[in-house]
Amino acid sequence: MRIAMSGTHRVGKSTLIEDLGEELSEYRVVDEPYHLLEEEGYEFASPPCLEDFLEQLRRSLDLLEEEDTRNVLFDRCPLDFLGYLLTHEDSDAFDVEEWLPRIRSTLKTLDFVVFVPIEERDRIRLPAHEDSNLRREVDEKLAWLLLDDPYDLGVEVLSVHGAGASRVSQVIERLKRG
Template identity: 40%
Template sequence: MRIAFTGSHRVGKTTLAEEIAESLPDHEFIIEPYLQLEEEGYLFSEIPTLEDYIEQFNFSVELLQNSDDKVIFDRCPLDLLAYIYAVGKKKNISALYEEMTTAIDEIDLLVFVPIEKVDVIFCQGFDLPNLRQKVNDILEEWIGDFSNEILEVSGTLEDRKKQVLDKLTNMKK
C-alpha cells in the first residue's frame, strides 16, 4: 500500500508518518524531499523560494513514480504544489497540477493533516505562520478533488495514529 501524508508545515505530519511507519515495518519510509535534496547537496534559500518548492515538487513526483508498492511518504506532490501556488500566485500551475494529479493517482491512501481549529502545535514567527495557513487553506480546497481514499485526521498523536490504522484495517477488508 502506498500511503502519503499531506499538510502544511508544523502540523505534526512527520511525527504521525513516523509513528505509522513503526506500525508498518514492511513499508519503506520516505522522508520529505526537502531533507533528501539537502542531503544531496541542494542549497535552499533561508526562506524557501518558488524555485526551491518547484525543485521539491519535481523530486517528489519522481520519488512517487519510482517507488515500490509498500511505502509511506512523509510529503507528496500535492502539498508541494500548494506551496508553489501560495508563494507564486502569478505562476500558471495548470501543467504542474495535471502532473501532480497523475502522480497522486498512484497513492492508495492520502492522509491529510490540517491545522486544527484549536492549533495543537505552536507556530512562531520564523515558522512562517501566514504561509502555513495559506497552504492549509489551499489543501482544504483541493483535497476533495481526488478519487483516492482520503483520511483527514485530528486530535492527539495517538488519536491520529488510531484513525490511520483503523482506516488501513478497513481498506484491507
C-alpha cells in the first residue's frame, strides 16, 4: 500500500507516521518535503511565501512519482500544499487549474490518504507565535479538498480522530481491509 498523511501543521501527522512506522516494520517512511528541501539547502521565508509552498508541492509530487514501490508511508500529501497555497495571502497569484492534471495523476499512485483534522481539544499545543487562524483556515480547506473533492481528484480518504493509539488502530483496520 501507498499511504500519505495529510493535515495542517501541529495536528499529529508526524507522530502518527512515526507510530505507524514502528507498527508496520515492512513499510518505509518518506519524510515531508519541507525537511527534505531544508536538508538540501533550500531556505524558507518566515513566514513562508507562496514560492515556498509551490516548491513543497513540486517536491511532494516528485516524491510520489519517483517512489514506485509498495509499502510506503508519505509524511504529507500534495493536497496539504494545495491547501496552504489556496489560503495564502497571495493565493490570487496561484493558478490551481495549471497544477490539477499533475496532482490528479500523482494522487492515483496512492491507495489512500489519512486525513488528520484539528480536533475540538487540540492534541498538540500551538505555540503563541503561530497563526491559529491560518491553521484553522488550512484545516477547513483540506477538509473541503479531501472530503468534498471539488476538483474530482478521486482519492480515498480515511479521516482519523482521537489519541495516538486510536489513530494508529484506525489506519491498521483500514489496511486489513486491503
